[in-house]
Amino acid sequence: MSTQPEVERPVRWRTAMETALYGPGGFYVRPGGPGPAGHFRTSVHASGLYAGAVARLLLWVDGRLGHPQELDLVDMAAGRGELVAGVLAALPAAVAARVRPYAVECAERPAGLDPRIEWVARPPERTTGLLFANEWLDNVPLEIAEDGRYVLVASDGEESPGDPLDAEDRAWLERWWPGAEQEGRAEIGRARDEAWAAAATTVERGLAVAVDYAHTRETRPPYGTLTGFRAGREVRPVPDGGCDVTAHVALDSCAGPGAVLLTQREALTALGVSGARPPLALASTDPAGYVRRLASAGEAAELTARGGLGDFLWLCQPAGIAPWPDTEAD
Template structure:
């Protein structure tokens, strides 16, 4: 058995700690009473802020992207929109609201999430645990891959963790994980170096994007590339109640790590920054002309607020540094 997949304990659910980080993350995020599956009302939005929550401009940009995909597909009778890691359905709801009525009438919307369906969600939105096969349209995964559980390696061995976050050295790396590090994070192969093994993210993205028969798959996340330099000691961290906290796999907080986007991209993936992608979709942080304040004061105030929201979505050192990974399937580039 792969030590990175070892979940210890009895059939009744008892777990013997320490666990490999991958198993600990799986349990903390998606196990019984896990962070992402608890029906606690607020959901992840009560703990951290994403582009979706920052401004409706983000959903509007995704709606325009879906319209471009629709045009590239020749306006099919059924246009699929798949929202991976949908949270409480905020993004898919916003996209449907931003689409022209004629386009929205052809959309079949799917929210992919392991938590229960939230009360009051638009009945047009199908709630499912996995993306549907044969999608014709857009699959959009905003801040999903950073929560796909992964293993940590240090000095050529797996890192184990207790429920309170205390770490211990584990067994030697299996060949597939050692090979991944050698190709994508070679600095971490030597003794004393630490890295996050992104093979599980590569596999998850390959499987999700393969469900798109024709259209576009997009993953948006904080990430890093080998060309730009990997973070020296990794990025594993936690979030709770709006604050960054220790990455403790107790189910009471998000546990996340940035994504090796170049590894996920494969031979046919295209990488952009969010700043670049949103600019191509018409989201600009430029201030409105001052003359508008004299001719239309209310319009100036609205435009100024919109520019502020756009600036947050595209800011360097913030949301603008997110990576957009695009994988077109059977259509020309639309972004």
């Protein structure tokens, strides 16, 4: 008698990702796990400069809103709450006192999190302030297409061809990934478009920002980007709950009216994050200060590096305020 575990029957990739990431015992919801930081390095985990930059963006939004009595900060896919807690710590005390912070996450609330942070499964229905989604959309489950058909996948990662694409998914590919509706392999981003629209429209006044591994219509990868991560290493994307399963985002297709799309390097530079080395003269007058500034410059360089985190795309979608970045003096 075989002792090998039974492999579940093939299903479409969207269903397989949903179960592997968010189903019972899934990668993102299993209790006691290390959270995303234990498996891959994001900008949030790379440096506190990132939270500081988001805090300055929130201050910009606050100013454009006229400094409301209550200012919402919504952190989508909050992980263990590292970003929202870092932003609160970086804000001036008077502003932090007006902030209503929300961490949107499907996993359980971590112990020791700042009690001011409300831990929720979905964003508030109406917000005034900043909704920030750092590396959320790349984990929104999606369909994979190959040669005009859906790709099916079993729990061991083995793939097989499925049914022909339906009209809506074929139309999405025709518009956003031309040619892939007939031949080749592609990732159908329609589910991400819908997820982002649902989140962004909760912002009545303010700014909604999505930051992710991404590509645009002119730079679609010819064979897609589906992959897995476990314990800091890229692995085969097997939808068994044992690894992160992710694909880059067609972020241009998500963009709503008035949205601005720019690289992380451009966004963080606009928010004052610089990888410039401190003047060498500081080493003789303030050695400790020089070392601190040198370390900060190194972290900033990582966050803005070409070919690395700096190539992430930021989708900035305003609601009732001017677009960001703008040319007005702050």
